[in-house]
Amino acid sequence: MMPPTEPDSLDGSSSLERSRSLRAVLLILFAALTLTGCVVALNPYYRDADLLRDPALEGRWIDEDGSEWHFTAGEGLTYQLRYTSGKGERAQGPRTVEARLLQLGDDRFLDLTVDPKADEDSLFDLHLIPVHSAWHLTIEGDTMTLASLDPNWVEAETEAGRSRASYVEVHGWRVLTGSTADLQTVLAAALGTPGGLQQPGVLHRVDADQASLSGEH
Numbered sequence: 001m002m003p004p005t006e007p008d009s010l011d012g013s014s015s016l017e018r019s020r021s022l023r024a025v026l027l028i029l030f031a032a033l034t035l036t037g038c039v040v041a042l043n044p045y046y047r048d049a050d051l052l053r054d055p056a057l058e059g060r061w062i063d064e065d066g067s068e069w070h071f072t073a074g075e076g077l078t079y080q081l082r083y084t085s086g087k088g089e090r091a092q093g094p095r096t097v098e099a100r101l102l103q104l105g106d107d108r109f110l111d112l113t114v115d116p117k118a119d120e121d122s123l124f125d126l127h128l129i130p131v132h133s134a135w136h137l138t139i140e141g142d143t144m145t146l147a148s149l150d151p152n153w154v155e156a157e158t159e160a161g162r163s164r165a166s167y168v169e170v171h172g173w174r175v176l177t178g179s180t181a182d183l184q185t186v187l188a189a190a191l192g193t194p195g196g197l198q199q200p201g202v203l204h205r206v207d208a209d210q211a212s213l214s215g216e217h
Contacts, residue, residue, distance in 0.1 A: 058072060134149060145201065153196050
C-alpha cells in the first residue's frame, strides 16, 4: 500500500512539510516491511487489556542489515520507534512510528503503525490509511528476535477456509480485513503451525558508545 504521488498542498507550507515528513515515514516503514514480505492489517492486533510495558525493550538495537531500531517510552502504553533503514550512505531516516507491546498467552508481539493525524484541510493526508503489522517478539539479554506472519501461510489458510481474517490484495500487498479478535486468532494459529511465522530477524542491543560509532542520528 504505497502512498500516492504527493499533490500540491491545500493549506500552506506547514501542511506540505508535514505531509512530506509523513510520506517519508510511510515509505521507510513500507521498505522495512517489504524486506520481510510482511502482512499488514487494517485493524490493530491488540485490545487495550493486552498492552504492557517492558523496560527490556527500550534502547537501541541493530539488525543484521545494520538498520537501527530505537525504542523509547511514549504516552500511556505506547512506544516510539525511531527506525533508520540501512547504514552509511544508504541509510534512510530516522523516522518515528508507533509501537505497542502486547501479550497473547505466553507470547509477545509488537504492533507497529503510523499516525497520520489527518485533517480535513489536507487532501494528501485524507488519502493515507495507517495499517498495522504484527511481529512476534523475544528478548533474551541483549538479543531480540522479530518474526512476522508468513504471507504464503496466510494465503493458504484463507483459501482453505481455516482463517477467520480474510484479506484483500492491494498492489501486491496482502491486507487483512478482520477484526482485532480475528487477527489474534490468526496470530495464535501461526504460533502453533510450522511455517506460520517467517524466519525471525535477529537484533542486538547497542550502548550509547556503539550507537555513536555506528552513526547515531
